[in-house]
Amino acid sequence: MYRKKIEDFTSGVLECKSWLENKYDGLTENEEWNEFGLKDIHIICNGKRCGHYPKGSPRYMNGKRIKIGLRRCDFYLSYCKKLEYLSPIGGIPIDRYDGYKVCLIHELTHFVQQLQNRNNSEKETTKNELEYLIEIKPFYEHQLISYEERKQQELKYKEYRKLYDRYGNRK
Numbered sequence: 001m002y003r004k005k006i007e008d009f010t011s012g013v014l015e016c017k018s019w020l021e022n023k024y025d026g027l028t029e030n031e032e033w034n035e036f037g038l039k040d041i042h043i044i045c046n047g048k049r050c051g052h053y054p055k056g057s058p059r060y061m062n063g064k065r066i067k068i069g070l071r072r073c074d075f076y077l078s079y080c081k082k083l084e085y086l087s088p089i090g091g092i093p094i095d096r097y098d099g100y101k102v103c104l105i106h107e108l109t110h111f112v113q114q115l116q117n118r119n120n121s122e123k124e125t126t127k128n129e130l131e132y133l134i135e136i137k138p139f140y141e142h143q144l145i146s147y148e149e150r151k152q153q154e155l156k157y158k159e160y161r162k163l164y165d166r167y168g169n170r171k
């Protein structure tokens, strides 16, 4: 059973901020960074997408900078070819609170890239989220696979999908 209830959204933000502050010099001297908090995050219970909006967010987000879709937080899914390890094709089921923090690390890293006037890099954000996950839950390391393995999974999946729907029922 994976827990789906998040008791304290604020603690997650603080934890992720301090993890990144240890990694990047000068963050704690940045006013915009210091002021960032839960008030700047739009949380969607039924959403599957997360994002960082440096140049203004969609209207429904009321000017908030980061979006977190909680249904995206129930599993760990990555697809960055440039990294040594990836998640398997369907993702790894994880605790929602862990997933929430992993997504925050990703989006907050985009925020750091913006504050430091650097280009958007998915390699950096994905590397950070993966590093963070393995740090808080080393157990998941054994489920990660290489890009080659992932590619094989995708190819096989494509073949099966010609015959079956995604729930495994014959078409």
Ligand SMILES: [Zn+2]
Residues within 6 Å of the ligand: 106, 110, 122, 125
């Ligand atoms: Zn990203």
